[in-house]
Amino acid sequence: MSVVNPPFYDDNDDDDTPLSFKRSSTSRPAPSKQEGASANITYVRSPKAAASNHQRNGINGASRSPLPLKPQFTNSNPRPSGYVQPNSSVERSQKSNTVDKSKMKRPHAEGNKSDDSDDDKPLAFRKKPDTKLKKVVAGGENAYDSDDDHKPLGMNINSAKVASNNSTSKTVLVKTAPKTVQPDDDSDDDHKPLGQRFNSAKGASSNSTNKPVLLKSEPKIVQSDDDSEDEKPLASRLPTNAASKSRGSASDSEDEKPLSARFSRGTAGTSVSISNSKDKLPSNNKGLNNNSSAPRNSVKRPGDNNNQTSSALKKIKYSDVSVSGSVKRESKDDDSNSIPVERKLTLGESSKSKLPVKNIVKKSPLSVKKDNKKFKTKTKKAMKSSQFSKSLREPPGSGGGKKWSTLEHNGVIFPPLYDPHGVKMLYNGQPVELTPDEEEVATMFAVMKDTEYATKKTFIDNFFGDWKKILGKNHIIKKFELCDFTPIFEWHLREKEKKKQMTSEEKKALREEKLKQEEKYMWAVVDGVREKVGNFRVEPPGLFRGRGEHPKMGKLKRRIRPSDITINIGKDTPVPECPIEGESWKEVKHDNTVTWLAFWNDPISQKDFKYVFLAASSSLKGQSDKEKYEKSRKLKDHIHNIRVNYTKDFKSKDVSKKQIAVATYLIDKLALRAGNEKDDDEADTVGCCTLKVDNVTCVPPNKLQFDFLGKDSIRYFNTVEVELPVYNAIEEFRTGKKDGDAVFDKLDTTKLNHHLKDLMPGLTAKVFRTYNASITLDAILHEETEDGTLLEKIAVYQRANKEVAIICNHQRAVSKSHDTQMTKLNEKIDELKAQVDELNKDLGKMKRGKPLGNGADGKPKRTLAPEAIEKKISQIETKIEKMEMDKKTKEDLKTVALGTSKINYLDPRITVAWCKTHEVPIEKIFSKTILAKFGWAMDVEPDFRF
DNA sequence: GCCCTGACTTGGGAGCATTGTC
DNA sequence: GACAATGCTCCCAAGTCAGGGC
Secondary structure: OOOOOOOOOOOOOOOOOOOEOOOOOOOOOOOEOOOEOOOOOOOOOOOOOOOOHHHHOOOOOOOEOOOOEOOOOOOOOEEEOOOOOOOOHHHHHHHHHHOOHHHHOOHHHHHOOOOOOOEOOOEEOOOOOOHHHOEOOOOOOOOOOOOOEEOOEEOEOEEOOOOOOOOOOOEEEOOOOOOOOOOOOOOOEEEOEEEOOOEEOOOOOOOOOOEOOOOOOOOOEEEOOOOOOOOEOHHHOOOEOOOOOOEOHHHHHHHHOOHHHHOOOOOOOOOOOOOOHHHOOOOOOOOOOOOOOOOOOOOOOOOOOOOHHHHHHHOOOOOOOOOOOOOOOOOOOOOHHHOOHHHHHHHHHHHHHHOOOOOOOOOOHHHHHHHHHHHHOOOHHHHHOHHHHOOOOOOOOOOOOOOOOOEEEOOOEOOOOOOOOOOOOEEOOEEOOOOHHHHHHHHHHHOOOOOOHHHOHHHHHHHHHHHHHHHOOOOOOOOHHHEEOHHHHHHHHHHHHHHHHOOHHHHHHHHHHHHHHHHHHOEEEEOOEEEEEOOOEOOOOEEOOOOOOOOOOOOEEOOOOHHHEEEEOOOOOOOOOOOOOOOOOOEEEOOOOOOOOEEEEOOOOOOOEEEEOEOOOOHHHHHHHHHHHHHHHHHHHHHHHHHHHHHHHOOOOOHHHHHHHHHHHHHHHHOOOOOOOOOOOOOOOOOHHHOEHHHEEEEOOOEEEEEEEOHHHOEEEEEEEOOHHHHHHHHHHHOOOOOOOEOOOOOOHHHHHHHHHHHOOOOOHHHHHHHHHHHHHHHHHHHHOOOOOHHHHHHHHHHHHHHHHHHOOOEOOOOOOHHHHHHHHHHHHHHHHHHHHHHHHHHHHHHOOOOOOEOOOOOEOOOOOHHHHHHHHHHHHHHHHHHHHHHHHHHHOOOEOOHHHHHHOOOHHHHHHHHHHHOOEHHHOOOHHHHHHOHHHOOOOOOOOO
């Protein structure tokens, strides 16, 4: 890639111009990572092998933090029905990513028993000195006193030979020898990405199994006889890189240095943001004073009509007016989706000077009094930990509990009323006349006829139960089995087809019409700044599509009416007109301590609410996002102590303490979710604190096998080698209990989080996920990126992204067309290879002066110059190479969902900084929507490290 | 200290729009 | 231009976690 005088930012207004974070002679030259500041525009980076990611496996590098390596293949695992067995070696290679974080260790790291700490490295990068003994799955490892505490999960895997041929779950090496905790250990493991902290199991059994399994609706696993890892839990699929670079010991010490010192690049401070004055929007506020002291008489909680004053004050905190988020007034025609990327880049920088200064909220005497009272009631323990226990929930710059001063919006838009189609369903073979209300619900079910829901008893029972209430006792329809919804289903298919057949003009016209109707609801004005509203459409009625084995699936979600909806709006602002004539809102509030614009009670679960919020691109959300990442970033400074702390407590005689220690260990090492208690009317899923005895199996001498349904009923199945004290503790917690009993019976998320706050302000269980995800990305990008082509760089990013997705167990179902696509690709590759063979033969003949003979069509072949044939061969080979790469990527990512981590767990500043440093156009990584969401991160310095 | 509520984030999939291939 | 593949956005379900009430 050329780096000669590329403009750092485009200076023009061309919306279509890719936003490349290139350096220009006028911008600050980017210092190379290795060389510190550099005045040269051209980067000089370590001369790493230019091989693609796929090819790097096994290549030793000088890097101190080995990357997660290519997954090793494993084996035969239970797979969900419908999954296909890939056969090719390429496929196998992809599958291997199922785990075995253990395999991630690089050989020389393995051999390197240096004490060089890698605590500060992301887990994914951590090496394990004593690899032979440890296995992990899904990120399990215990390196608190090791050198990998700061590494991301994916990088903390050491390789080790795993001999199991028949194991049913893949294991990943983890340190087994319980180390004595050395607080002054020079470990650098604390900051490694999780993935690197797993030992890698070189040559892991191809039969081990931790395949990711999507069990959303059907938890049953189909045993497969192939060695695919496709269905292994992602958490256990961290790619290994047995031979990959390992960090040199010399650099290890850097892990403990402040980031700024580690990556000082000289010219720090130079702004890299572009400035485009025309894009800077005035902060006028349409007549509503954004600094006005809006009365805080709002009610804190929806539904609470008697608590307005107190609720409004409840969250108020001493002002913190650091409004760093970008706030921009959208021009009338400025749909955020079409904001030029470069404009988005200006948000962070330009907005700083343009932000409406939020009010400094002084606590009212009442609120102070209330706070004092609260303070006095704190227990000694709470007081002791008060500095850490203080809620940090409010986003920065929100002025304490106050989220806005003025708020204008137009309410919500309702779905159109039901339009009866008149198609008669059959009952007992006879057409049945239905009223519009009856037909509406019948249609809801009919259109789902070919979904899995329609085959589930719970879904059918719930639907039929609710439908019968509408049909009434005397209706002819009595039994579901006699119902035939086919005529309605066929009508639905015809409608779909009609829609599909519409010309693009007709579709466009429809879109425009819809946009016209919705335009007014799409925007809100917050403190004088026009912001996009997220979900301004009221959910239409339908059948509840609960995931997994949700007991309420199929129940009727009734139509929401204005009288169900509570509106939240600025006090001196006109209340949105109710769009349905003759009806009115349930209530109107003016609560500026919350960010919702409207809510209604969930018709399926009355205790739950459905909120209307601002869009992700809004400054309020941006501030909150930034705060989240800052908090996670702070964890890096505490992680070593936290790990030392919980390790100490593994052997505590106080069972509660011991359970907290072990749970924290699991959350840290396996990126498990906290695990709140669930009600009986919810799907039976678990997290760390709610693990049941039958969710964890102790496999001597020191492995734990986890098998449970997590969020969204996605299966987490993983075998992890853990520290012996952890293993013993889990065994102890299970003793005397039966299946279904809680492993951590002395623990819940409240206790756990309270404890975590003692260790770091604002720390909660979920912060570990963000921390490990972001530090993994940061580490991999910095270790792996080389001076390659743009495509190669993007491949590095994708791989890092994938590591994180695996750590977080972000799975997706294999697309229906996956197999067809793979078959087509294989056929094309074979065809091209045959062409190359033929051309090579021709070339040989020509060189020997022999005639070429006839082609496949029987006609004499055209004579070409040898150079032309060689050129053609080369072109086809390049094509084959590309297709092989496509194939690998496709297979590799078929069960991994990259988007979730990108949107929720990866600090965007890491990505932006990397793009700037490596001249990768940011839109190659972030879509327009994500760019809008991360506007606040766009002006980060290229040398930013998480 | 427990239970419950409220507010917010996280999450996968459906379906639509865009891009690529022939 | 037709069709397929890919990518993106929207939808809404399902988590987390703080704080109030008793």
